[in-house]
Amino acid sequence: MILTEIFKKALDGGYAIGQFNVSNLEQIRAICEVAKALQSPLILGTSEGERKFIGLKQITAIAKVWQEETGLPIIVNADHSRSFETAKTAYDAGYTGIHFDGSEFPYEENLKITKRVVEYVKSKNPDVIVEGELGRVRGSSEVHNEAIVLRESDFTDPDLAMQFIKESGVDSLAISYGNIHGVFGVSHSPRVTLGELHGEEVPKDGPWKTEKLDIERLKDIREKAGAFLVLHGGSGISAIDVKESIKNGIVKVNINTELRVAYVNTLREFLNKSEETTPYKIWPAVIEAVKKVVEEKMRLFGSINKI
Numbered sequence: 001m002i003l004t005e006i007f008k009k010a011l012d013g014g015y016a017i018g019q020f021n022v023s024n025l026e027q028i029r030a031i032c033e034v035a036k037a038l039q040s041p042l043i044l045g046t047s048e049g050e051r052k053f054i055g056l057k058q059i060t061a062i063a064k065v066w067q068e069e070t071g072l073p074i075i076v077n078a079d080h081s082r083s084f085e086t087a088k089t090a091y092d093a094g095y096t097g098i099h100f101d102g103s104e105f106p107y108e109e110n111l112k113i114t115k116r117v118v119e120y121v122k123s124k125n126p127d128v129i130v131e132g133e134l135g136r137v138r139g140s141s142e143v144h145n146e147a148i149v150l151r152e153s154d155f156t157d158p159d160l161a162m163q164f165i166k167e168s169g170v171d172s173l174a175i176s177y178g179n180i181h182g183v184f185g186v187s188h189s190p191r192v193t194l195g196e197l198h199g200e201e202v203p204k205d206g207p208w209k210t211e212k213l214d215i216e217r218l219k220d221i222r223e224k225a226g227a228f229l230v231l232h233g234g235s236g237i238s239a240i241d242v243k244e245s246i247k248n249g250i251v252k253v254n255i256n257t258e259l260r261v262a263y264v265n266t267l268r269e270f271l272n273k274s275e276e277t278t279p280y281k282i283w284p285a286v287i288e289a290v291k292k293v294v295e296e297k298m299r300l301f302g303s304i305n306k307i
């Protein structure tokens with residue numbers, strides 16, 4: 001099944017599909033095994049750094065094997081491609097989803113490159129989905145120990161989103177409405193300052209506000225935009241906000257940091273108390289920890305038994 005059909009089904013059914021970011025075999029195994037057990041559609045994502053590490057042809061080949069073995073449709077998405085060239089290279093290596101992120105370019109430049117990516121991909125295979133990005137999703141997929149300040153200008157403008165989708169021809173759009181990449185450290189509760197948005201003083205070292213999505217803005221975008229909508233920075237967002245987002249048209253939620261944290265914490269703990277030297281005896285504990293996060297997210301997104 002192609003991704004637009006998967007998204008259409010999700011939108012009609014009021015659920016979302018998880019995109020889980022990976023860069024190695026253990027993570028892929030964890031995600032595919034959970035998806036198989038729960039009969040959930042899934043998307044594997046790789047940023048430019050992640051795909052450089054695992055190999056572009058390698059990951060598309062590995063996904064194909066898991067697809068055959070599980071009988072699930074497995075999409076491999078080129079997450080946050082920052083240039084036409086990296087998007088093209090991913091398509092040419094067999095990726096079945098291409099995300100071009102031109103959000104750091106001025107609007108016209110973002111539109112121009114996104115359009116070029118759409119034209120290239122669609123001329124080769126109209127079934128491969130292209131995701132654009134408008135508005136700035138701050139932060140990267142790590143544990144932050146400082147507040148992140150959101151500016152009004154970071155948020156996706158609903159009218160501009162409508163225009164961008166029409167002119168670029170993207171199938172889906174990543175939007176910014178209070179979401180950031182990563183989670184917040186220390187207490188591990190997600191915190192973000194909305195700063196200028198509400199005309200508040202930005203506290204230098206807390207207390208920080210809990211991350212809060214602007215659902216009204218999402219509704220406005222949904223009404224105007226004729227494309228599937230994507231929530232980036234899915235780690236650390238409250239279950240209530242995720243559910244509200246899905247209710248209001250989000251069909252894909254990207255998760256990376258929470259998987260990374262589960263992976264690294266478990267590995268660290270295991271190695272701290274074990275002399276084990278056989279890799280395949282080390283990884284099961286790590287895989288189990290990643291599986292737990294994936295299962296929790298698939299249940300939250302409502303994507304189980306949707307094959």
Ligand code: G3H
Pocket residue numbers: 021045079080140141142180181182183231232233234235236254255256257258
């Ligand atoms: O593109 C990847 C995601 O947006 C991941 O965000 O690290 O906050 O889960 P996250």
Ligand code: ZN
Pocket residue numbers: 080137181232233254
């Ligand atoms: Zn992202």
